Amino acid sequence: MNKAIDAHIHLDMYPETEVQEIVSDLTEMKVECVIAVSRHLASCKATKQLKKDAPHQIFTAYGFHPEQELPHEAQLNELISWIREEANEMVAVGEIGLPYYSRLEAEEQGLAFDLAPYVALLDILLKLAAELAKPVVLHAVYEDAEIVCDLLEKHGITKAHFHWFKGAPHVVERMMHAGYMISITPDVLYEEEIRTLVRSYPIKQLMVETDGPWPFEGPFQGQVTHPRMIHAVIEQIALLHGLTAEEAGSIILENTKRFYGLSTLY
Numbered sequence: 081m082n083k084a085i086d087a088h089i090h091l092d093m094y095p096e097t098e099v100q101e102i103v104s105d106l107t108e109m110k111v112e113c114v115i116a117v118s119r120h121l122a123s124c125k126a127t128k129q130l131k132k133d134a135p136h137q138i139f140t141a142y143g144f145h146p147e148q149e150l151p152h153e154a155q156l157n158e159l160i161s162w163i164r165e166e167a168n169e170m171v172a173v174g175e176i177g178l179p180y181y182s183r184l185e186a187e188e189q190g191l192a193f194d195l196a197p198y199v200a201l202l203d204i205l206l207k208l209a210a211e212l213a214k215p216v217v218l219h220a221v222y223e224d225a226e227i228v229c230d231l232l233e234k235h236g237i238t239k240a241h242f243h244w245f246k247g248a249p250h251v252v253e254r255m256m257h258a259g260y261m262i263s264i265t266p267d268v269l270y271e272e273e274i275r276t277l278v279r280s281y282p283i284k285q286l287m288v289e290t291d292g293p294w295p296f297e298g299p300f301q302g303q304v305t306h307p308r309m310i311h312a313v314i315e316q317i318a319l320l321h322g323l324t325a326e327e328a329g330s331i332i333l334e335n336t337k338r339f340y341g342l343s344t345l346y
Contacts, residue, residue, distance in 0.1 A: 082329030084314060085336040086114040086307035087263045088175075088217065088243040088289035091138065092126040098293075102306060103134045109308040112333070113137045115289075115340060117175040117217055117243075119145035121159045128166065139340065141174035141217050142166060143205060147182050150197055160208055171340045173209040174217025175243070176202055178224040199227060206235045215239035215339060221246045229254055239339060244291055246273060252280060261339055263287040266309045268316045270298035278320045283328065287336045288313045 091099055091114065106113070116131065116138050118124040124142040131138040142163050144151060151159065163173065178198055186193040209216045218240055220228040225247045232240050238259060245262040247255075255262070262281060265288075268274045278286070292305035300309060311329075318328035337343045 081110050081311060082314075082326055082333060083110045083112040084288060084310050084329060084333055085112050085342070086290050086292075086310050087241070087287040087336050087340075089114050089116055089292045089307065090119070090123075090294075091116040091130050091292075092118070092123050094293050098304065099130060103137055106137050106307065109306075109311075111307040111310065113139055113342070114307055115139050115141060115171065115217070115336075117141045118143055119148070119175065120151070121155070121162060124159070124162065124166075128169070131169075139171045139342065140166075140169065141172040142170050143174045143176040143217065144201070145175050146177045146179040146198055146202070146219055148179075150201060156201070156204070160204075163208065164212070167212045167214065170214065171342070172215040172217050172241070173205060173212070174215075174241070175219050176205045176216060177219030178202060178227060180219075180221050180224045199231075202228070203231055203234075206231050206237060210235040210237055215241060218242045219244075222248070222251075225251045225255070229258065229260075232258070232260075241287065241339060243289055246277070249280075252277065256280075256282060256285065259285065261285050261287055261335065263289040264313055264317060265289055265291055265294075266296045266300050266305075266313055267298070268313055268320075269300075275316070275320060278317055283317065283321050283323070283331050284335060286317060286332055287339070288317070288332055 116127045118127045127140050183193045240260045242262045288310040290305050314329045315325045318325045
């Protein structure tokens, strides 16, 4: 079994004892490291603290998750100032994006949802990423991904990682041609939509993730989401691309290291 990297996990959302168990398991489970993303300023600070305890196993991304209430101006300015100060330590700006699921829920309840302020916030955070020359970790699915692609082009950002992506074929084509990365979760074992996406997407543009602590179904039903699950994801990607698990694992590991600049960090 090759070593692998969990390219997207919310470590700060796990209970402290579970974080300690996960980190202590990584070497035995052949998980080289994880990319720990953040949701807001308090989350960023918590993620930074976790990295202090495992600096060669946890690499951090700082941002503002879109599936929550918008920050006030003072909160946003504080977050941006903090990210600037931590720019040398973080590997990316993230998680950022657009609130597809919040908007969907509101619309299903017959409520109005104004997307414009979220687009404006994302525009600000992408501008920051461009200024800092950092990759971005994106929460952007279905029609939201087209808006995000437009904004990435506006800011000249080419290093974009769409985590747990789902979208229409024409959006997939656009993202492939732009060289954007996507990461695949354990639901590839039981969701045909994701399996179809994996078949079509170049393996040189794939990473793997858990998005933990988000729970999964199928063979993972009832389990605490753990980075070790990415090995099963790699095996499925290998099958869908007609490769051995070793071949797929090697490519995906190199993809992740290259995208996040990890080869120069440890």
